[in-house]
Amino acid sequence: MLDSVLDLTLLATSFTTILVIQDPLGAIPIFLSLTSRQTDAERRRSAWHATLVSFAVILLFAIFGRYILMFLGITVPALQISGGLLLLLVALELLTGKIEETPDSEGANTNAALVPLGTPLLAGPGAIVAAMVAVESARTPVIGWMSITAAIIVTHVVIWLTLRFSVGLHRLLGDSAIxxxxxxxGLLxxxxxxxxxxDGVFAYIGTEL
Structure with a gap:
């Protein structure tokens, strides 16, 4: 029954891909820095706001990405190849430990949860492209949208829980484990x-032959 409305394989792979790209554990130190002058209640609110912004941005591109591609005349194989290159760059940043510079904590406030944490740190180009590619890889658009939406929801539940309990997780894991x-x-x-x-190269070759 569930298979008729959701592509479970697509849901699982999309969830894994988007979660790995967004890397909520890696965002913990940045989140704590941005919210260092906030109270516990304000930090919880910031975690919710950052998660909500990230969810809205990625879902927007997952739903309307197909029409953006049609308007720009971009094929799915081209998106897969360019998206793969972009994800590879993100992976290299994770592997080499390169992190984007963040604003001084003295200037951090509730808005910092929206920018840069919600976007582009969590909902960055890599996650957006991954969601769009996943939808285009679905058997049918409706099943693709529903599967990706479910994956995005589950991903952001994990992100919210991670940010919500970031202080405890940081103490438990420590910088080295993170x-x-x-x-x-990054390796995954x-x-x-x-x-x-x-997949993009083989699909492109197949359409040209």
Whole structure:
């Protein structure tokens, strides 16, 4: 019954890909820095706002990405190849430990949860492209949208829980464990990116022959 409304394979792969790209564990130190002058209640509100902004941005592109591609005349294989290259760059940043610069904590306030945390740190180009590619890979548009929406919802539940309990997680794991997990996520994402580019190349060759 569930298979008739959801593509479980697409849901699982999309959830894994988007979660790895967004890397909520890696966002913990940045979140704590941005909210260092906030109270516990304000920090909880910031976690909710950041999660909501990220969810809205990614869902928007997942739903309307098809029409954006049609308007620009971009084929799905082209999106897969370019998206794979972009994800590979994100993976290299995770593997090398390169993080984007963040604003000084003295200037951090509730708006910092929206920008840069909600977007582009969580809902960045990599996650947006991954959602769009996943929808285009679905058997039918409706099943694709529903599967990706479910994956995005589950992903952002995990993100919200991670940010909501960021102080405790940071104390439990420590900086070293978070860095190790980030490197593992980077390795997995690199493999996903290579597979995406390979699928795009074969699909492109197939359409040209």
């Amino acid at each position: 860095r190790v997990l980030t490197r593992i996520f 994402l690199a493999a996903i990116a290579v597979q995406m580019m390979a």
